[in-house]
Amino acid sequence: MNKAKRWVRRLASPDGLVLLVLVMSAPVVYAITATEAPAGFDNLTNGFLTQTQFNIDLATFDGREDIADGLGPVYNAQACAECHQNPVSGATSQITELRAGALDPFSGAFTNPPGGSLINDRAINAAIQERLSTTQNLVDTRSSLNILGDGFVEAIADATFTSIQTAQPSGRKGTIIRVPVLEAPGTTRIARFGWKNQQASLLSFAADAYLNEMGITSPLQPTENTSMGASVAAFDTVPDPEEAATGTAPFGPDVEAFARFMRSTKVPPRDTALAATADAVAGANLFTSIGCASCHTATITTAPAGTVINGNKFTVPAALGDKIIHPYSDFMLHDVGTGDGIIQNGGAVSQFKMRTPPLWGLRTRARFMHDLFNTTRTNAIQRHTNEAEPVIQNYLNLSVTQQNQIGTFLNSL
Secondary structure, three states: OOOOOEEEEEEEEOOEEEEEEEEOOEEEEEEEOOEEOOEOOOOOOOOOOOHHHHHHHHHHHHOOOOHHHOOOOEEOOOOHHHOOOEOOOOOEOOOEEEEEEEEOOOOOOEEOOOOOOEEOOEEOOHHHOOOOOOOOOEEEEEEOOOOOOHHHHHOOOHHHHHHHHHHOOOOOOOEOOEEEOOOOOOOEEEOOEOOOOOEOOHHHHHHHHHHHHHOOOEOOEOOOOOEOOEOOHHHOOOOOOOOOOOOOOOOOHHHHHHHHHHHOOOEOOOOHHHHOOHHHHHHHHHHHHOOHHHOOOOOEEOOOOOOEEOOOOEEOOOOOOOEEEOOOOOOOEEOOOOOOOOOOOOOHHHOOOEEOOOOOOHHHOOOEOOOOOEOOHHHHHHOOOHHHHHHHHHHHOOOHHHHHHHHHHHHOO
16 A cells, blocks of 8 residues: 655744644644753753753853953953852852932933943952942842743743733733844844843843953953943953954854853752642642732743744754743833833833843742842732732732742742
């Protein structure tokens, strides 16, 4: 008996991957089921890299920069791991950065300080130490962010964000902004990284952090920062870009190593024993029923493997595609009454909005909110206002037992 001819076509969509198999003239559709993203605080690859390459890139991520490497002249840290290392490299920490600006009390207009809103805490020479003046009446700190699992976040399709936004209640819909993809000039993508959603790709994010946190220029960020608007050229002995392109690393070897490392990290794991308790299960249900999950989205599925993103500069691999993650964030901007008033990529509408902080890995933190001002989960919850006010009222109407159950659930994340 002759075998029937088959034609197989891969159809990619933001919601999953479908194989359309044509046998003769009759189509049969098979859905490929997404699988859970690997989780762990174990310094093991998620499969994007071999463990050998992961270890090499981890060492680069942990490595200290010196003046001879181009450190500074103004900077915040000598290594990525200085700010991202609790409990393993790539996670969050207690480190904050200083942001500032001026707000006109009459017009509401925002003005950056000379040199921008980021005020570097360190300098290679005391003569160029950055300081604030009395004209900066907006001053705030922002904590370093967890970057474990960010390869999966990068692999979320733009259409998924718009679907999440559409489903959110009126008055609590997140603000979506598009930002340039630095490695693909002229291309924008829905932002998802940084407290103000400054970046959309991990190469862009890595280059931005290398410049702003360590003062090292690269092909994607070739211009040195100033010291409150004043040139630092007299103190900068390494030609720009200090992280030079190579034949195999056009965006700079370290920048590309940082991006590879982030793409290969596992997502923060749950405390599975605590999560299985009756109180944690009840708390998770309450978290959803009172409205917290409308912004702290529990479950997102990444784009199908093979999807081309970042201005055609990155193809989602099998290790990152069709993966289910539980970040407890919509990665959008919201006004919950804690915004710092600083405008970056999102324009005036985003001035008092911050990105919803992902709650995965929350149990590794002793201080909370973007400025680390709160030291208990209860106080952090009660600090929410504005868009979150109806949800907080629901929380306050719960019994003490129910509020404690939500606390137990949060402690399991």
